Amino acid sequence: MTKLLATVYKELLLLQRDRGGLLVLFAMPAVLVLVITLVQENVLKTVGESETRILLVNRDAGELGALVEQKLADAGKLTVRKPAADEEFDEQLVRAAIDRGDFQFGVVLPDGLTKTVRHKARQAVRGSLSLEPEPGSQTAQTPVIRLYFDPAVIGGYRSAVRSSLQLMVQGIEVNEKLDALGQLLPLKINAALQKEMGDFLPEDFTLPPADLQLDWGDAPVLTFEEAAASTGSAGSIPTSVQQNVPAWTLFGIFFIVLPLAGSLIKERRDGTFFRLLSLPVPYLTVIVGKIIAYVLVCIMQIVAIYGIGRFLLPLLGTPPLEMGPELPAILIVAISAVLAATGYGIMLGTVLRTYEQASMFGPISVVIAAAIGGVMVPVYAMPKIMQQISILSPLSWGLDAFLDLFVRGGNLKTVWPEVAALLAFFLANLAVARIYFLRRVQNKG
Amino acid sequence: MNACASKANDPSDRAMAVKIPLAVTDLVKIYPKAAQPALQNFNLAVGSGEIYGLLGPNGAGKTTAISIMTAGLLPTSGQVEIYGWDVVRHRRQARRLIGLVPQDIALYAELTARENLSFFGRLYGLKGSELGDRIAETLQLVGLTGKADQAVSRYSGGMKRRVNLAAGILHAPRLVFLDEPTVGIDAQSRNLILEKLLILKDGGTTMIYTTHYMEEAQQLCTRAAVMDEGRVIEEGSPGSLIHKHPDCGNLGELFLKLTGKHLRD
Numbered sequence: 236m237t238k239l240l241a242t243v244y245k246e247l248l249l250l251q252r253d254r255g256g257l258l259v260l261f262a263m264p265a266v267l268v269l270v271i272t273l274v275q276e277n278v279l280k281t282v283g284e285s286e287t288r289i290l291l292v293n294r295d296a297g298e299l300g301a302l303v304e305q306k307l308a309d310a311g312k313l314t315v316r317k318p319a320a321d322e323e324f325d326e327q328l329v330r331a332a333i334d335r336g337d338f339q340f341g342v343v344l345p346d347g348l349t350k351t352v353r354h355k356a357r358q359a360v361r362g363s364l365s366l367e368p369e370p371g372s373q374t375a376q377t378p379v380i381r382l383y384f385d386p387a388v389i390g391g392y393r394s395a396v397r398s399s400l401q402l403m404v405q406g407i408e409v410n411e412k413l414d415a416l417g418q419l420l421p422l423k424i425n426a427a428l429q430k431e432m433g434d435f436l437p438e439d440f441t442l443p444p445a446d447l448q449l450d451w452g453d454a455p456v457l458t459f460e461e462a463a464a465s466t467g468s469a470g471s472i473p474t475s476v477q478q479n480v481p482a483w484t485l486f487g488i489f490f491i492v493l494p495l496a497g498s499l500i501k502e503r504r505d506g507t508f509f510r511l512l513s514l515p516v517p518y519l520t521v522i523v524g525k526i527i528a529y530v531l532v533c534i535m536q537i538v539a540i541y542g543i544g545r546f547l548l549p550l551l552g553t554p555p556l557e558m559g560p561e562l563p564a565i566l567i568v569a570i571s572a573v574l575a576a577t578g579y580g581i582m583l584g585t586v587l588r589t590y591e592q593a594s595m596f597g598p599i600s601v602v603i604a605a606a607i608g609g610v611m612v613p614v615y616a617m618p619k620i621m622q623q624i625s626i627l628s629p630l631s632w633g634l635d636a637f638l639d640l641f642v643r644g645g646n647l648k649t650v651w652p653e654v655a656a657l658l659a660f661f662l663a664n665l666a667v668a669r670i671y672f673l674r675r676v677q678n679k680g
Numbered sequence: 681m682n683a684c685a686s687k688a689n690d691p692s693d694r695a696m697a698v699k700i701p702l703a704v705t706d707l708v709k710i711y712p713k714a715a716q717p718a719l720q721n722f723n724l725a726v727g728s729g730e731i732y733g734l735l736g737p738n739g740a741g742k743t744t745a746i747s748i749m750t751a752g753l754l755p756t757s758g759q760v761e762i763y764g765w766d767v768v769r770h771r772r773q774a775r776r777l778i779g780l781v782p783q784d785i786a787l788y789a790e791l792t793a794r795e796n797l798s799f800f801g802r803l804y805g806l807k808g809s810e811l812g813d814r815i816a817e818t819l820q821l822v823g824l825t826g827k828a829d830q831a832v833s834r835y836s837g838g839m840k841r842r843v844n845l846a847a848g849i850l851h852a853p854r855l856v857f858l859d860e861p862t863v864g865i866d867a868q869s870r871n872l873i874l875e876k877l878l879i880l881k882d883g884g885t886t887m888i889y890t891t892h893y894m895e896e897a898q899q900l901c902t903r904a905a906v907m908d909e910g911r912v913i914e915e916g917s918p919g920s921l922i923h924k925h926p927d928c929g930n931l932g933e934l935f936l937k938l939t940g941k942h943l944r945d
Contacts (some may be wrong), residue, residue, distance in 0.1 A: 237802055237805075237807055238802060238805075241798075241799055241802035241803060242799075242803075243789070244799075245788065245795075245799045248790075248791060248795060249790055249791065251789060252790040252791075253790065303928075449817065505784055505785065505786055505787070505789075506782040506783065506784025506785070506786035507786045507787065507788065509747060509750070509752040509780070509782055509786065510780055510782055510800070510847070510848075511787040511803075512750070512751060512752040513750040513751060513752055513775060513778060513779075513780040513857075514775060514800070514803045514804060515772050515773075515775040515776040515803075515805065516803045517772075618825050621683075676752070676753060676754055677753075677754050678711055678712055678753075
C-alpha cells in the first residue's frame, strides 16, 4: 500500500510541476467550455433553440394590434419588447436595432390595422353574399405587417417564424370574416325572405344579427402533440451548457493521454523504466499508481469544469448547468470515462516509441474521436454514415451517457451499456499495453 | 561455469548458495532480427565483497547482461541467480537484494534529489525514520546534503551521476550493479564516486561494474572480465590479466590487444 501511495504521490508531484500539462488538463477544456458554450448559445438563438428577443412596434390603436401582442407574448421562448409610449420608433430604428443583433426579429403593425382589416373582411363577406357594397365605401388597401429578421437567423427558423405569424394572421382574418358574416348573413336572409314571402311577412320583420361565438382557441377540433423521444418521462432539449460542458469535459479528460503517455515514454527514455523493473515491486503497482493519480486529477478537472457550467456561465448570460437528480450515476459515468482515457494513455505510452509520436498521435486521435463522437457537432446533425461511425468513439459513449442523465431523464439502468463500453475500452487498452510491455521486457526497447 | 553456482531452489541448497552473490550460467540472449546473439554462453560467478568489472567495447553485451541480471530483460536461455534466487522465477526475492545504478540518469528530473530518493526508497520498502535516515546518510555519502532540495534538472552532470548512484544504494543492497556510473563527468565527481564505492566495498557490498575507463577498472576492480561479441574472452584480477600478457603494461593496452583497434558503432 505504501508503495502504491508513493507512486500516486510521485505522479501528482510530477503533474503539479508540469505547467504545460496542467494547462492542457485544466485551462484548455475550461476555455473551450466557456468559448464554445457562449458562441453556441448565440447560435441557438439564431435557430430558435434558445429564448428569442422580438421588437414589436404596434401602431394600431385597435383590438387586433393588442391581440397580436397577446399571442406573441403567449408563444413562449419569446421575449417581446415594446418601445415605451414616449419612444419614437420608426422602421429605420427597428431595422438598425435588428442589424445590431439586439433582437432576432422585429414586427411592425401598421396604423389603423383593426379598422382596415374589419373593413376588408366586411367587403369580402358582402361580396361572397352578393350584397351591394356599403354606400360610400371604397376598396381599402390590404394592410401589411412588416417583419424584419436578423440576417444571422437561420433560414429554417425564419420560415418557421413566418409560418407562425401567417397562421396568426389567418386566424385573425377568419375570425373577422366570421364576425362580418354573423352581421351580414341575417341581412341576406332577411332580403331573401322579403322577396319570397312578400306580404306574408310583417313589414317591420328583420332577423337579429347571428350571435356567433368566435373564441375557438380553447376548443380545437384537431390538434397534434410533440413528444420527446426520451428514455425518461420528462424529455427536453439540451441547452448549449448541457451539451457543451460534458462534451468538452470529456475532450479535456481524454487529453490526459498526452501527459500520461509522455510520462511512460520519458521513463523509458531516461532509463527510469529499467530502474523501476529492478525494484522489488510489481510494475503493475507503478501503473495502478499512475491510473489513480490521473483519475484524481481528472475528477478535479470535472469538478472545475462543471463548476464553470454551474456558476460562471450563468453570470455570462447562459442557463446554469442542470445535471438532473442522478448524481451517483453521473459519478460512475465520469469515472468510467476517466478510466477509458487513462487506459488509452497507457496503451499509447507503451506502444509508441518516442514522445514526438505521442504528442502527434495522441492529440490528433482525441480530436478525431471528439469530432466523430459528437463533441463538436451533435451526432444527430451528422450525415448518416458519420452517425454510424460515431458509435466507435469512446467520447460518444461518454457524452451519450451524460446527456441521458442530464436531459433524457436516464438513470444507471439506462446508461449501463455506455459505462460497460467505456470500461471494456479501458481493459482492452490495458491488455494491448501488457502485450507490448512483455515484448519490451523480452526484447528491450 | 564456476562450481559454486547453484541451480537448486530448496532452502538447504539456497542456504549454501546464499554465499554466492551472483551466479550466471550459460546465459544466451538473441534479439529478434539480430545478426548474432547479444550474449552467448555467458558465465559468471562473483563472490561476496568483490568489485567485478565487465569491460568491453560498445555492443559487447555488457548492458544486456546487466539488464538480464537485474530482471529488466528476459534471457533467451540460461540462468541468473542472486544469492540463490533465480531472477526469472523468484524475481521479487532477487530484486530485494540488488541495487541498480543505470548508465542513464534514471531519475525524475522535475523532482528534487530528496523526493527522488524518497520515492525509490519507499518502493524498496523503506519507510518512516528508517527512510529519512537512509536518505540523509546516502546524500551525505554522495556529497549532496546541501543541494538535496533542488530539482535534479538543475544539477550539473556530476551531481546527477552522484544522485543516480545514491538512488541505487539507498536501501543498502548486498549486490549493486553499476553500469558506467562515471561516464561524462568531471574528475572531482569521478574521484568522489570511486572513493565512495571503495567505502561500500569495505562494508561488504558486492558490485558488478561496467566502464570504458580502464584505469578506473584497474584501480577499483578485484576481478574483471573482458567481453566481446557477447562472450567473456578473458577473466581474472587486473594484476593476473596483465601478468598473463607481458607485452601489455596496463589494463588499457590489454583491452585493445584483446578486442582490437577497429572502431565499434
